[in-house]
Amino acid sequence: MKTLTTEEKQELKNRFENILSIDDLVEVINYVYQELLAGNEISKDDVLSNADLSNKRYHTFSIRKKTGGERVINRPMGALGMMQKALSVIFTICMKIHPKAMGFTEGKSVVTNAQLHIGKNYVYNIDLKDFFHSFKKWQIKRIFTQTPFQLPEEIANYLASLCVHTIDIDGKKEQVLPQGAPTSPILTNILCKKMDIALDKLAKKYKATYSRYADDITFSSNKSVFNNPIFLQELEAIIHKNKLQINPKKTRLQKKTNRQEVTGITVNEKLNTTRKYVKQIRMWLYLIEKYGAKKAETIFRKDYIKEKGHIKYNQNPMFSVIGGKLLYLKMVKSQEDSTYQKLAQRFDKICGFNVDAILDVWEKEGKEKAMEVFEATKSEKWKKIQNIRSFYF
Numbered sequence: 001m002k003t004l005t006t007e008e009k010q011e012l013k014n015r016f017e018n019i020l021s022i023d024d025l026v027e028v029i030n031y032v033y034q035e036l037l038a039g040n041e042i043s044k045d046d047v048l049s050n051a052d053l054s055n056k057r058y059h060t061f062s063i064r065k066k067t068g069g070e071r072v073i074n075r076p077m078g079a080l081g082m083m084q085k086a087l088s089v090i091f092t093i094c095m096k097i098h099p100k101a102m103g104f105t106e107g108k109s110v111v112t113n114a115q116l117h118i119g120k121n122y123v124y125n126i127d128l129k130d131f132f133h134s135f136k137k138w139q140i141k142r143i144f145t146q147t148p149f150q151l152p153e154e155i156a157n158y159l160a161s162l163c164v165h166t167i168d169i170d171g172k173k174e175q176v177l178p179q180g181a182p183t184s185p186i187l188t189n190i191l192c193k194k195m196d197i198a199l200d201k202l203a204k205k206y207k208a209t210y211s212r213y214a215d216d217i218t219f220s221s222n223k224s225v226f227n228n229p230i231f232l233q234e235l236e237a238i239i240h241k242n243k244l245q246i247n248p249k250k251t252r253l254q255k256k257t258n259r260q261e262v263t264g265i266t267v268n269e270k271l272n273t274t275r276k277y278v279k280q281i282r283m284w285l286y287l288i289e290k291y292g293a294k295k296a297e298t299i300f301r302k303d304y305i306k307e308k309g310h311i312k313y314n315q316n317p318m319f320s321v322i323g324g325k326l327l328y329l330k331m332v333k334s335q336e337d338s339t340y341q342k343l344a345q346r347f348d349k350i351c352g353f354n355v356d357a358i359l360d361v362w363e364k365e366g367k368e369k370a371m372e373v374f375e376a377t378k379s380e381k382w383k384k385i386q387n388i389r390s391f392y393f
Helices: 006-017 022-036 044-050 078-094 110-115 137-145 153-163 184-191 193-205 229-241 275-291 293-308 318-333 338-351 355-365 367-377 380-385
Strands: 058-064 070-076 122-127 165-169 172-176 209-213 216-221 252-255
Touching (some): 022 078, 022 153, 044 078, 044 153, 070 078, 078 153, 078 184, 137 153, 137 184, 184 193, 193 209, 193 229, 275 293, 275 318, 293 318, 338 355, 355 367
Antiparallel strands (some): 058 070, 122 216, 122 252, 165 172, 209 216
């Protein structure tokens, strides 16, 4: 995606705030999708037909959760997916979120979220139940009719319709944010802004630190405040006021004497991954070194499907997964970390090119730019390893 200047961002914001008709909406969507995302033109009919809330607009499938059970994903298809990508960019640029909302926003990640809670005596984790499905169409519509946008009712209704999906919730059909849509994360951040303000204020009142990554809320403190019934009552009241619910099964208080984890990252003394995470990367690299890429791929597929319940790519996903895991390890432990460096060097040797340099591009400029660099520099050795097509990224 093209990087926008401050002036270009302001121009896009002005254009969005001055939408008066469907034609204006289509024009703004096309500006983003064609000019910034290098996509094809989206027609007025695409907007109108995809705002009819038909269930055919989404592909529904399940993925296995780490904690057991399954998570239902609703992925937009065709023109709707294209429009949602453009709208996600527009919403991100035009709408302000709370600084403690750490998910799905530029410059923030699970790593920056975890950094806020390093070295605390107590870490308190809360999970919000049925997070995405808690936000209804009328709430989405209200974002666009209220200040600062004050868009016409018709436009607000179309925008909300393009972002929701009809889902059966407790035997009742509800028009809610689907998990899997590009627009859902940024919209939840906007809708949670009042709650973030209140929870951050609550944390400061009790000399604690607050952050939220999607449905994962974290408080940390050096003082024992999280068993205080008054704190807990105030916390629950704020969440209920914002029409959300705490999942009591996932609420946990972690003391410094045990492993403390925030969004999957250890935070006791410094940021770290689990031993299991590093051990898994070592195992996959060993399999490639010992048996070669083809046999290692077969073993990988079997283990990965058992763990995840699915494979994202049709062919050779192993190198893509290893690359992604190395990037995550680099983000958490740093580029200078000896464990990361040794694993990256082994991957370099297998692939015949500088993996670390490509991961650096991926981290700073995005996946697509990293793929361009990879295609321009991949070695003959790599071509032999991947004799069909590359799925490193």
